[in-house]
Amino acid sequence: MATPKKPNKKRVCPNCGRKMVQQFIGLKHCKCGVSWKKDEGYFERTPDMIFALERQVTKKSKNSIKTKQVPIIRYKHNGD
Ligand SMILES: [Zn+2]
Numbered sequence: 454m455a456t457p458k459k460p461n462k463k464r465v466c467p468n469c470g471r472k473m474v475q476q477f478i479g480l481k482h483c484k485c486g487v488s489w490k491k492d493e494g495y496f497e498r499t500p501d502m503i504f505a506l507e508r509q510v511t512k513k514s515k516n517s518i519k520t521k522q523v524p525i526i527r528y529k530h531n532g533d
Contacts, residue, residue, distance in 0.1 A: 480524035
């Protein structure tokens with residue numbers, strides 16, 4: 454057996470088998486309503502979900518702060 458390759462293949466929807474489209478790094482969507490988020494895995498989209506990017510601090514030192522953007526899910530509230 455060859456050495457295992459890095460997982461480089463396109464993420465495929467577990468529901469319908471189509472290729473998922475990336476919206477942000479770590480967040481992909483499929484047309485059938487399934488989405489995938491890093492750390493959370495697959496889930497079904499609902500109409501009240503809003504996808505956004507948020508900056509998170511990954512490293513803090515004396516005079517510099519490192520941040521990265523991570524996808525987050527917000528939920529619409531009725532009557533907002
Ligand atoms: Zn799908």
